[in-house]
Amino acid sequence: MRRHFPTRRALLEAVSHSRIDALSRRAAELADAPDGRDALLRWLDEVVAYCATVRGLAVALSYAGPDTDPVRGNTCAGALEEAGTPLLDRAVRDGAVRADIALTDLITVIVGIVLAVEHRADAAAEADRLFRLTVAGLAPHA
Numbered sequence: 001m002r003r004h005f006p007t008r009r010a011l012l013e014a015v016s017h018s019r020i021d022a023l024s025r026r027a028a029e030l031a032d033a034p035d036g037r038d039a040l041l042r043w044l045d046e047v048v049a050y051c052a053t054v055r056g057l058a059v060a061l062s063y064a065g066p067d068t069d070p071v072r073g074n075t076c077a078g079a080l081e082e083a084g085t086p087l088l089d090r091a092v093r094d095g096a097v098r099a100d101i102a103l104t105d106l107i108t109v110i111v112g113i114v115l116a117v118e119h120r121a122d123a124a125a126e127a128d129r130l131f132r133l134t135v136a137g138l139a140p141h142a
Helices: 008-030 036-053 057-061 075-093 103-117 123-136
Strands: none
Touching: 008 036, 008 057, 008 075, 036 057, 036 075, 036 103, 036 123, 057 075, 057 103, 075 103, 103 123
């Protein structure tokens, strides 16, 4: 199958297209949720779960090199950015998320986490745990 695609990334993007579309639709569904931060985090949790269970998707979401735009350089990440930006913008307007965070930052964090744990026995659970740690930060719970 790889021979029909110019690169491994192109193959991964083609294979992932339907699930990326589903994640995009899910972001639209969450747009009207009562809590903007919760809606964003619920959607990002689903992105993490999918990336951690589909081997190679994190690579498809990452960028090829220093001169490649991390999102506009590939269609999977571009679709996720387009879908998730309204959720992030709402959370920022609600004062629940810092204004200096871009969706590309969040995708990059997810990619890094998933790539770091992809060879562990329960990569999905470990990716979820690390993503929650990232979101919560290091401060003790009040």
